[in-house]
Amino acid sequence: MKEAEHQEDAIIANDLRKVFSEIIAVDSISFTVHKGEIFGFLGPNGAGKTTTARMLTGVMQPDSGSAAIFGHDIVSDPIRAKQRCGVVPETANAYTDISAWQNLMLMGELYGVPKHYAEERAASLLKALGLLERKDQKVQGFSKGMKQRLILAMALLHEPDLLFLDEPTSGLDVQSTHLITGMLRELNNTGTTIFLTTHNMDEANRLCDRVAIIRKGRIAAIDSPERLKMAIERLHTIEVSFDPAQTADDPTTLPGIKSARREGDKWVITTEDVDSTIHAITAYGAEQGVKIGMLRTLAPTLDEAFLRLTGADSA
Amino acid sequence: MNPESFIEQAKRAFAITKKDIRIYYLKGPVIIFGLFMPLFLFLAFAVGNRGLSMPFLISGLLAMTVFFTATAVSPVIQPWEAQARTLERLIACPITMRTLIAGDMFASVLFGIGIAAVPIGIGALLGIVPLHPLLLLAGIILASVCFSALGLLLSTPATNVPSNIMMLSSLLKFPLVFISGVFIPVEQLPFWGQVLAVCSPLTYFTDIARYCIMETNTFPLAVNFAALAAFSVTFTLLAIRLHARTVSRRI
Ligand SMILES: Nc1ncnc2c1ncn2[C@@H]1O[C@H](COP(=O)(O)OP(=O)(O)OP(=O)(O)O)[C@@H](O)[C@H]1O
Ligand SMILES: [Mg+2]
Numbered sequence: 373m374k375e376a377e378h379q380e381d382a383i384i385a386n387d388l389r390k391v392f393s394e395i396i397a398v399d400s401i402s403f404t405v406h407k408g409e410i411f412g413f414l415g416p417n418g419a420g421k422t423t424t425a426r427m428l429t430g431v432m433q434p435d436s437g438s439a440a441i442f443g444h445d446i447v448s449d450p451i452r453a454k455q456r457c458g459v460v461p462e463t464a465n466a467y468t469d470i471s472a473w474q475n476l477m478l479m480g481e482l483y484g485v486p487k488h489y490a491e492e493r494a495a496s497l498l499k500a501l502g503l504l505e506r507k508d509q510k511v512q513g514f515s516k517g518m519k520q521r522l523i524l525a526m527a528l529l530h531e532p533d534l535l536f537l538d539e540p541t542s543g544l545d546v547q548s549t550h551l552i553t554g555m556l557r558e559l560n561n562t563g564t565t566i567f568l569t570t571h572n573m574d575e576a577n578r579l580c581d582r583v584a585i586i587r588k589g590r591i592a593a594i595d596s597p598e599r600l601k602m603a604i605e606r607l608h609t610i611e612v613s614f615d616p617a618q619t620a621d622d623p624t625t626l627p628g629i630k631s632a633r634r635e636g637d638k639w640v641i642t643t644e645d646v647d648s649t650i651h652a653i654t655a656y657g658a659e660q661g662v663k664i665g666m667l668r669t670l671a672p673t674l675d676e677a678f679l680r681l682t683g684a685d686s687a
Numbered sequence: 688m689n690p691e692s693f694i695e696q697a698k699r700a701f702a703i704t705k706k707d708i709r710i711y712y713l714k715g716p717v718i719i720f721g722l723f724m725p726l727f728l729f730l731a732f733a734v735g736n737r738g739l740s741m742p743f744l745i746s747g748l749l750a751m752t753v754f755f756t757a758t759a760v761s762p763v764i765q766p767w768e769a770q771a772r773t774l775e776r777l778i779a780c781p782i783t784m785r786t787l788i789a790g791d792m793f794a795s796v797l798f799g800i801g802i803a804a805v806p807i808g809i810g811a812l813l814g815i816v817p818l819h820p821l822l823l824l825a826g827i828i829l830a831s832v833c834f835s836a837l838g839l840l841l842s843t844p845a846t847n848v849p850s851n852i853m854m855l856s857s858l859l860k861f862p863l864v865f866i867s868g869v870f871i872p873v874e875q876l877p878f879w880g881q882v883l884a885v886c887s888p889l890t891y892f893t894d895i896a897r898y899c900i901m902e903t904n905t906f907p908l909a910v911n912f913a914a915l916a917a918f919s920v921t922f923t924l925l926a927i928r929l930h931a932r933t934v935s936r937r938i
Contacts, residue, residue, distance in 0.1 A: 376841060454779060455781040467773055484695050
């Protein structure tokens with residue numbers, strides 16, 4: 373099903389807007405997701421993540437603005453747009469009265485996957501997601517993690533080029549989470565573009581190439597996780613210890629640093645320019661004739677970036 | 688493969704039909720509303736009016752069972768799906784609203800047709816054999832389509848509580864039975880009753896059934912078939928339009 377196509381973007385959202393009675397859930401959002409990317413959509417509760425994902429997957433019509441999936445407009449050309457997407461909705465469920473296998477076959481038919489191929493795919497997906505032995509059981513008896521894995525398998529049956537996931541690991545144990553994130557990474561390596569909505573900073577940090585931070589229906593920032601972290605904290609902290617700990621001069625005199633203080637056997641140095649400060653520290657060590665026992669930069673976490681950008685720390 | 692082609696969408700509609708039959712038609716309401724309810728109504732009426740002939744009663748029972756069965760599940764499928772949280776998954780699939788409605792409708796039609804065997808069987812046991820079986824079959828098929836479409840139309844209010852929809856549709860379905868010539872021939876209704884009877888699709892199917900089983904009819908056959916066809920088309924088109932508008936409000 374994958375066609376060789378020119379470098380078009382996977383998702384182009386243009387001024388998307390959705391209003392529910394009084395609430396502006398999504399307020400004129402524009403962004404682009406490139407082919408082959410894992411794009412994270414981060415935001416606090418009620419920020420409008422799910423609403424955005426629903427508009428992109430054609431489940432809800434935007435009040436204004438437009439979105440294109442691989443060049444197909446989601447409102448005027450929904451079938452072709454949806455054909456290339458796999459969707460794991462936020463509060464989705466499989467049909468609980470039929471078996472896992474029947475759920476997968478239903479997806480195969482709804483996406484027009486030839487039967488023999490759907491069967492092959494279903495077996496390999498169930499195997500990869502650890503559900504093969506349970507394939508003929510009704511979904512009713514599945515645990516939350518098993519259901520979520522099945523829903524992922526259902527989204528992947530037709531080998532979509534673009535996968536939407538709305539908080540796919542919320543409420544799951546470490547093992548299920550691991551299985552799912554591992555699968556996402558593998559999919560991405562083989563060329564699947566992924567749009568991932570999450571609260572989980574750690575997950576976004578480890579998985580995403582780029583992250584959009586959304587707040588009250590607007591995009592507060594879009595960048596790679598590393599750059600986002602750097603952008604919010606101009607001042608970096610470096611911890612360093614020397615061996616022997618006593619030196620003739622204090623490192624407080626080093627060029628380019630903001631401050632330096634002792635904490636136990638190590639120095640805690642703050643600086644705006646990590647690179648030149650580390651160079652200065654190594655030079656200082658050599659000059660003083662001491663070894664560097666430990667050197668560590670403490671970057672701000674994505675959590676901090678998130679709180680800062682979504683304004684939750686000032687609230 | 689062109690996902691928009693008619694054949695492709697038809698196949699997908701059929702997948703929805705299969706799912707509906709597997710899941711929804713095995714639930715209680717079909718059996719209760721489709722089979723027992725008409726049987727009890729029928730018995731109550733047959734016992735209370737001993738003057739009515741058996742062919743009259745059997746044709747009434749047939750009309751009623753097809754009507755109740757075809758409208759039993761189609762109105763609640765979407766609220767059920769919304770409540771079970773499977774609807775969002777379904778409408779994210781590359782299918783049109785027409786495909787979705789067609790799939791749901793076809794399942795309902797199959798059940799309407801299937802259940803018709805019960806009153807016809809009861810009739811056969813009592814020695815009543817349809818005089819025009821092929822015509823009757825055509826009538827049953829068309830009526831099932833018409834009533835299924837009516838059922839889908841009834842489910843357009845965007846509530847996700849299946850029992851609300853069941854209540855609403857019962858409110859409409861029961862009175863229809865009394866003005867559609869099932870128990871009382873249309874000719875014997877008061878004037879306002881006859882006016883209402885003309886507006887009820889069930890009237891026309893009852894009339895077809897009467898003709899095929901006992902060769903009495905109120906309206907010309909062609910009128911009966913044309914009316915059912917017109918109702919079917921209207922209900923279907925309306926259902927598609929309204930569902931397209933309300934479906935996202937269920938999520
Ligand atoms: N169907 C709806 N009807 C009315 N209001 C809605 C509807 N869906 C969402 N909203 C409102 O729109 C806003 C954005 O909701 P949305 O579900 O998109 O947030 P979210 O970022 O996904 O939040 P969460 O992290 O809790 O999942 C909220 O204020 C919510 O109350
Ligand atoms: Mg959400």
